[in-house]
Amino acid sequence: MTAPRRGGGFVRKATGKVRRASQSPDEDLWASVQMARHAERPYTLDYITRLCSDFEEVHGDRLYGDDAALVAGFGRYHDRPTAFIGQQKGRDTNERTFRNFGMAGPEGYRKAMRVMEIANRLGMPVVTLIDTPGAFPGASAEERGQGGAISRSIQMMWRLDVPTVAVVIGEGSSGGALGLGVADRVLMLENSTYAVISPEGASAILWRDASKARQAAQAFKPTAANCYRWGVVDAVVPEPEGGAHTDHDQAAGILDQYLFRTLTELGAIPASERRRARRERFRRLGPLRDPEGGIGMATGRETPPPG
């Protein structure tokens, strides 16, 4: 019932790492959550500047303004034009405020869509780098259509004819992350997280107690290893020993290998087939009990993980 997931040999190579990670105790899970948000962790622009020989950032959504929480532009990647889009966090207080902690508003997602449209028209692949605690929760963002901006970004990503790769590089939380996440292949860095909501948000809502973030993280288990098993991501990208923050160059180097290989592989698939597979990929996600169709529309290659 489950079609084997595409992904090539590099996915299998990652499996060993995944197995090890999945057996790690809860302490390691929280450590992973912490590492995904480490202040020295490479951010979107750190990767883009290392991956591309040259990069032209664009600004503004041509409708209202520019959103510094989301960067987008065109890079020269392995001597090919490639669109790069990602949420950008800041390292010091000033920069964090300027980047709005990587929480994009509607202008950010509309800028992303503008770049996607150009990339599609000019036939260049789209790479998104996901690193956000969530889309910006603010009255102004709501007034200008935060919900519709995210849903339309999802819709546009699904409709693209060009190859698309999404990479979760840090914390990927809520619809703000998924707004850049609907791609042919979704990669995830070893110590990053991908969750329906940040642990703090979940703890406030589900436990009605903001201090239960640790417990929330353990309930969500949003690690790369688990996301791989659920079928949410297609490959786990290893990080340098000790985490990506210890060596930005090496982290970008490893990502480069995975990314280039994935794009090459996707480039060999006809556009119509790519879109069909993209649809199937997301359509399949979500285990449930169906008495007619047997147990579950299964997701990944294994049954859902035990606790």
Place this chain on the structure above:
Amino acid sequence: MSRVGRNIHVSVDRLRQLAHRDARPRKIKADAGTCPKCDSHFSADEMQRNLRVCTACGHHFPVSARERLEQLGAPGGYEEMWPDLRAADPLQFTDLKPYTERIAEAEKATGMSEAIVCADLEVRHAPAVAAVMDFAFMGGSMGAVVGEKFARACDRAAQRGVPLIVVAASGGARMQEGTLALMQMAKTVIALDSLAAAQVPVIVVLAHPTTGGVWASFASLGDVTYAEPGALIAFSGPRVIEETTREVLPADFGRAERQLENGQVDAVVDRRLLAERIGRVLHILRRPDDDGPTSTQAPALQWAQGGAQWMGDAVQALPRKVMDRIRPGSPDGEDAG
């Protein structure tokens, strides 16, 4: 009524609202037939007849998915599609209670199997497929079953070549299904494109509340989007915004009337006019080659004849305050929302 009279009326309403706000915890104990805005009381029968709208102040009470389907066009019943799909527990999730226990409780309390009900429907003789959410089932949250049923409803509408009617009422993605619940946003948005391929429209009705991942996916992608009066429509709820940004939000933040001003919805439609409004737009959007059951007569003409009579009756039945708002030239109701 004189201007003075109106002003006094409004301020009394305000006071009542304020008094009630303070007493909010007691609301749980209050009878389900008591209006939280004006304290009017309705029997169960009256409630059903009024479509769960307060006849005194126009407050819209929540409606279950099943009752909504009956209101919209299936008073004689309908056949629910895919009622057997049940949630799995992929994370073996426990917050204050295990997820499986929460589901069992929700099933027992609502008599439903999930937070969405799908059925074939005819709204004022216009055939459609309906996907109706139910806030009473775990806050109308979207997990794998809601995502799958929604996707199947899209496919069915496309296959039958009829429009899809979506009634959203949801707090967002179902946290208890974790990252896989988030993925339902992508799944539902992609499924909507089945309709595009079949060239059939999707009509979205936003009931109170439509927030989070549901607003940020299919609910904000309607070709025509109606909101019920007073419905909260937002990606981030007011509490989250106030806590994160320390903004002080106006009382009507994210409410339907405000979102109409913001350009996020096409119209705020009183529930008592909703079926008629949907039926009308479906007739307008119907392509000439579609053979409907009413094709012996020009649909617009038929609607105009039938609708005029019905509208007249409906408007007569409206409370005074709603009438004030509808009448051209009258000042806007101050306490809308």
